[in-house]
Amino acid sequence: MGRYVIGRIGAAAATLFAASIVIFSFIHLIPGDPVSVMLGDAATPEQVAALRERMGLDEPIWVQYLVWAGNALQGDLGRSIFFETPVTQVIADGAETSILLALITMIWIVLFGIPVGILAAIRQGTWIDQGLSGLAMLLASVPTFWVGLYLILIFAAGLGWFPSSGYPSIFEGGGLANLQYLLLPSIALAAPNAALILRLTRASMLDVSREDFVRTARAKGIRPSRVVLRHILRNALLAVVSAFGFTFAALISEAVVTETVFALPGIGRTVVQSILRRDYPVIQGVILVTVCLYLVINLLVDLSYRLLDPRVEL
Amino acid sequence: MLGYLRVWTRPVVSRPLAALAGLFLIVVLCCALFAPWIAPYPPDQIDPVNRLLPPDAAHLFGTDHYGRDTFSRAVYGARLALLIGVGVVSFALASGVPIGILSALYPMLGRVLMRMVDVLMSFPSLLLALGLIVILGQGVLNAILAIGLIYLTTTARIVYGVALRLRSEPYVEAARSMGAGTLWIVRRHILPNMVSPLLVQASFVFAFAQLGAAALDFLGLGAPPEIPSWGNMLAEERIYITRASWLLLWPGLMIVLTAFSLNVMGDVLRDRMDPRFREMMGK
Amino acid sequence: MLSVTDLTVSAGPRTSPIGIVRGVSLGVDQGEILCLVGESGCGKSMTSLALMGLLPPGARVSGGSVELDGHDITHLAPHRRVRAGRGKLAMVFQEPMTSLNPVTRIGWQIEEAVRVHDPDANPTDRARELLEMVRIPDAANQLSAYPHELSGGMRQRVMIAIALACRPRVLIADEPTTALDVTIQRQVLGIIRELCDDLDMGVIFITHDLGVVAQIADRVAVMYAGRLVETGAVAPLFRAPLHPYTERLMACLPDPAARSKGFATIPGSAPRPGEIPDGCAFAPRCPRAQDVCRGGEVPVVRPEGGRRALCHFPLAEGETA
Numbered sequence A: 001m002g003r004y005v006i007g008r009i010g011a012a013a014a015t016l017f018a019a020s021i022v023i024f025s026f027i028h029l030i031p032g033d034p035v036s037v038m039l040g041d042a043a044t045p046e047q048v049a050a051l052r053e054r055m056g057l058d059e060p061i062w063v064q065y066l067v068w069a070g071n072a073l074q075g076d077l078g079r080s081i082f083f084e085t086p087v088t089q090v091i092a093d094g095a096e097t098s099i100l101l102a103l104i105t106m107i108w109i110v111l112f113g114i115p116v117g118i119l120a121a122i123r124q125g126t127w128i129d130q131g132l133s134g135l136a137m138l139l140a141s142v143p144t145f146w147v148g149l150y151l152i153l154i155f156a157a158g159l160g161w162f163p164s165s166g167y168p169s170i171f172e173g174g175g176l177a178n179l180q181y182l183l184l185p186s187i188a189l190a191a192p193n194a195a196l197i198l199r200l201t202r203a204s205m206l207d208v209s210r211e212d213f214v215r216t217a218r219a220k221g222i223r224p225s226r227v228v229l230r231h232i233l234r235n236a237l238l239a240v241v242s243a244f245g246f247t248f249a250a251l252i253s254e255a256v257v258t259e260t261v262f263a264l265p266g267i268g269r270t271v272v273q274s275i276l277r278r279d280y281p282v283i284q285g286v287i288l289v290t291v292c293l294y295l296v297i298n299l300l301v302d303l304s305y306r307l308l309d310p311r312v313e314l
Numbered sequence B: 001m002l003g004y005l006r007v008w009t010r011p012v013v014s015r016p017l018a019a020l021a022g023l024f025l026i027v028v029l030c031c032a033l034f035a036p037w038i039a040p041y042p043p044d045q046i047d048p049v050n051r052l053l054p055p056d057a058a059h060l061f062g063t064d065h066y067g068r069d070t071f072s073r074a075v076y077g078a079r080l081a082l083l084i085g086v087g088v089v090s091f092a093l094a095s096g097v098p099i100g101i102l103s104a105l106y107p108m109l110g111r112v113l114m115r116m117v118d119v120l121m122s123f124p125s126l127l128l129a130l131g132l133i134v135i136l137g138q139g140v141l142n143a144i145l146a147i148g149l150i151y152l153t154t155t156a157r158i159v160y161g162v163a164l165r166l167r168s169e170p171y172v173e174a175a176r177s178m179g180a181g182t183l184w185i186v187r188r189h190i191l192p193n194m195v196s197p198l199l200v201q202a203s204f205v206f207a208f209a210q211l212g213a214a215a216l217d218f219l220g221l222g223a224p225p226e227i228p229s230w231g232n233m234l235a236e237e238r239i240y241i242t243r244a245s246w247l248l249l250w251p252g253l254m255i256v257l258t259a260f261s262l263n264v265m266g267d268v269l270r271d272r273m274d275p276r277f278r279e280m281m282g283k
Numbered sequence C: 001m002l003s004v005t006d007l008t009v010s011a012g013p014r015t016s017p018i019g020i021v022r023g024v025s026l027g028v029d030q031g032e033i034l035c036l037v038g039e040s041g042c043g044k045s046m047t048s049l050a051l052m053g054l055l056p057p058g059a060r061v062s063g064g065s066v067e068l069d070g071h072d073i074t075h076l077a078p079h080r081r082v083r084a085g086r087g088k089l090a091m092v093f094q095e096p097m098t099s100l101n102p103v104t105r106i107g108w109q110i111e112e113a114v115r116v117h118d119p120d121a122n123p124t125d126r127a128r129e130l131l132e133m134v135r136i137p138d139a140a141n142q143l144s145a146y147p148h149e150l151s152g153g154m155r156q157r158v159m160i161a162i163a164l165a166c167r168p169r170v171l172i173a174d175e176p177t178t179a180l181d182v183t184i185q186r187q188v189l190g191i192i193r194e195l196c197d198d199l200d201m202g203v204i205f206i207t208h209d210l211g212v213v214a215q216i217a218d219r220v221a222v223m224y225a226g227r228l229v230e231t232g233a234v235a236p237l238f239r240a241p242l243h244p245y246t247e248r249l250m251a252c253l254p255d256p257a258a259r260s261k262g263f264a265t266i267p268g269s270a271p272r273p274g275e276i277p278d279g280c281a282f283a284p285r286c287p288r289a290q291d292v293c294r295g296g297e298v299p300v301v302r303p304e305g306g307r308r309a310l311c312h313f314p315l316a317e318g319e320t321a
């Protein structure tokens, strides 16, 4: 492990620390006494007192932070007020759906964005390129939930090819066949992000193709397809890989809406429901977990980028 | 090498499309400004007898489940779209520009501010906005603030990058060494060069603000339900999609075409921009 | 062996093309180094890219022909030449720092060329052999180096090794030493001279530096504004230039043995493509120019000894422009 890796991990940890303060403050920034807000007007004084006690709201604020952060480090994110179960449990319940949805979406993004981006680049300036670039911009301008609604209308309600909502775990009856429940959601979720990857692939292919070493490769007399795939693409993918961190963050965001449209029992829908239920510990916990995930994924993307590019040392 | 050989990538989408995009934006602007004259019915006129009518001469886009005229509501929806767009862009620029410029001018302060921007960027954008809505409560202004906060970060980053670049330009260095004041340098050298990057950024932010606002409306956490926004129309009518599929078509198309037109404009502006700054606006 | 006849390269719209290379004819023989000299921007690189079939988008061969061993290869891209069995022309580019693929090992990059041209050879052995030919020390280990781990001189040697993979009949080297410092430059020149003799191949060596020409050339072609204004064997051409442009170029040599005091330059600048005047393109900068020079065809002067120049008023021996 080089200096860079350690420094990079340190930076991520520092960001996480700062983010944790923001996330911790969240509950205290909500106007009014958080406890009565959470419990509603009907709460008895005893209930209020009990929750205050449980949340440690009578301690000085920095003690509260330390206790909260310490618990979080040990995997205790507090208890859901609505479910009366640990927040970690609530998150774990939605994790399978959300993770599988993200993975399948990522597959679509890679399968569509990169090859089509290559196609647009090698047909640069033709109507194919203009059409694909226009399509990419259109896809990036479409709300995922709206696409989702029409996918449901056409492929689920109309043609009946796919289920329209919900997702039973692959560990229950049906097994892997249950993944079909994630097909339409993942397509809706992939659309805008695949468009971004398409544009990025195209742009970096064009950038690389103007480089001198591409001319060297051509001069060797190798096939043009080999020049594109082995020389241009390999270098262009470096830029594309480094964008996967952003893509992932965008996926988490848009999954909130997509899971709501398709009624998927994932973390995103849980957040929305928790907002409506004023189940603040769950919101707080989910945000903390996604920020951690984002930082870890960005770290991995960064390090793998460095592995792929021999010019930079780890 | 052979730099002059570079075949300029033509603007991604050729000019006719940009003209159409501009035209559509003008239509949206007119809808927003002259809604009462353009819309044939008041947006909230309930007509229980004529519920869920398909499009016809009297109701161009049909009617919703209260019998309200979808066309009229779509026209009025342009108002909120414009308000959200202007609001988010103003907020993002008013906060992002000073943060970016100060950070570029004062490196110590810049380290702290840019670090804070990084921290904000580590939050998935919609979750950040939702968190803010939880704190501030639901409402149009709060939706603007919540979405604006997302684009504060990207705007600050871009402004910071451009300002840093400008600050090290020889003529700015020269002006500094001759004792030019910071304010003067900002006014004279930095802000004028910032106009075109900011214009590009503004059109993209305007576009994505539409999508963000629509998502908040759809989740029931954006504009209050009595306001006819395109997002609210989609949210309210979504359960009728199988019975009246056209109901969701028009508000959705308005969102898509508005965002798309703005993206096209942003793209055209970016292609005309100083190549030194173009790469910074990639995202 | 390589014979180029009336090669014309144009850019811009087909209706009003801009001539970049305007009727260049030249030939190279086995074991011979032909130096192509001229100020920068006069079309040397475009000529060599046209020979290779590697013109950038926007530029095209609009006339003339390129023949290698009697086969016409004018409009063939390199991979088509290979497929037609005519891939024996290779090129080394001007920029050693950027002409190698940064993310792959140099062994891989050489082997890639070997596989195309020598399908039966063991790629690794042949790659090592090629590195040894360009005198890279410790060749076997250098195969696994990445380009960024090598110096500019080493990279240029790798470029030469890649070019040699096709066992070229003619090697084009476009300012291969311009980016290198003087000692390295001399080494690379030595390698090229040696390879030319050992492999019995022809070399077109492009440079804007007459000092380099004096070191390496057998024959010289002087280019100005897309045209060859003078060609000839190196010794007579240096002793008695015919074209005033050649004479002025030599006057700029910082060599005490040459005619003038030092770092002079020719006043004015070379015309850019599209702004080339009628008649003799050098006329605006030429001290001997008269009205006839500014329009119409320029006559070809052919004194004995295979020399050739395009000038109304060629210089006599010992005369200065």
Ligand SMILES: Nc1ncnc2c1ncn2[C@@H]1O[C@H](COP(=O)(O)OP(=O)(O)O)[C@@H](O)[C@H]1O
Residues within 6 Å of the ligand: B002, B004, B005, C011, C012, C018, C020, C038, C039, C040, C041, C042, C043, C044, C045, C046, C047, C056, C057, C058, C059, C272, C273
């Ligand atoms: N695609 C093109 N369109 C127009 N002009 C070009 C194009 N490519 C090159 N040129 C012009 O061709 C001329 C010759 O360039 P080049 O062969 O690189 O010169 P040299 O190698 O002798 O320095 C230059 O003046 C350049 O401006």
Ligand SMILES: [Mg+2]
Residues within 6 Å of the ligand: C041, C044, C045, C046, C094, C174, C175
């Ligand atoms: Mg050149």
